[in-house]
Amino acid sequence: MICVPNVNSIRKLILGEAHDTVYSIHPGSTRMYYDLKERFWGYGMKRVVAEYVAICDTCQRVKAEHQRPIGLLQPLKVPEWKWEEITMDFIVGLPCTQKGHNSIWVVVDRLTKVAHFIPVNTTYSGAKLAELYISRILHDSLDTKLRFSTTYHPQTDGQTERTNQILKDMFVVEPPI
Template identity: 60%
Template structure:
């Protein structure tokens, strides 16, 4: 109930009859809420659906409850009393706290055997009472939907306070920091590979005929181009760099674009973007784990069935046919996707786009109107 009590100066400002006055009391409540939210007690995840226990309590300030499982806190909940609830007797207030817990944690407690502890003894016999008012009858119907047992515990047995004081359930986690460092050993290997690649008999293999003159030497003696180290094709340096940029704990399997942008800051070689894309496409881990975000493509994907004739059509060309008397050597096939009715228009392969457009207007649009969509196999 701490949060509802702390937020009281703020929630009062939301009432219609209260004048909006933001003062030191509201500022203090706002800052205290921020502090409590950033220092929240550690919650545990439910382990199965057994041993669920709810501790509820009520006062004339608000309702509060805690959901626990085997001594671990699963969730907290609290709220202030509504205006009409301030007139409830103590019995109904305590019952309201139980109902509040069952409603807000229905996804945890529905269909699960659970125990509810309250410090009001008379609630133990609530299911046996005969004289109930309308509000209590509604709550009784709700309680019967759950497999719960209401028990009492003394107010001094403050399990909630004990749960709040429990700082941690686990030992401290060790976190290691990883970084990519270019060692002198690697630079020596790179320089040796560059010397080998610049030999006259290897320049063609390295595909750097036009870039040899643009290679410069930095202070470490490494050949660079536009400030980036040239990685030759000979040896295994390229594959080691690709492995480090993709599979190491520092990189964690980035996509082709991200990996290329990271590598191009320090390295260069001809066809680097294609090599990166090829490498990522062959990564078995990425293929097994990463989800496909682009839309399905290819002819195997069925098209939606049209709702009206000649709104959606398909077309194709049959070419390389024998010449007719009118010098036609091709047929333009236009099919309605709904009725499957078709037009076979004799044409010549040499027809331009303008000529085909005129024929389409004359033979199709004048008869069936303008189609909504046209599907083709991208013929030109």
């Protein structure tokens, strides 16, 4: 193996040969890294290769998507009245509180974006959740309909997923520097 010094001109020359020539044909960061790894070693080489490929205009234009295409978005109609349509989700796996709650039930009004965060336990029954809903979330009409969605599909329920992410971010404790 050849040890590559941390000199930009030398690194650019090696990266250019491995990426931009007619024989290499813009291999992408993973393939390029493994090809270079066989012959060269340099501190932070994987990061340097990824950065080099990320700014390559040709790679960005012809980058092939290797995932199945997602379905068409099904936009939800905008509700006319507050609390006419709501979204619900649970954040589970939290440490148990003094009152025995280990989850948060997130209920969001789709029109006003008002969010309620109700501490619950994962063992609560549907009847208990209905009781909490009536006691904690005051509204006139209980004429609601369930529209089920699946986890991690924001095209069906992006508001609740985004609200959950914000709430989770509030719980993250950053390590001291």
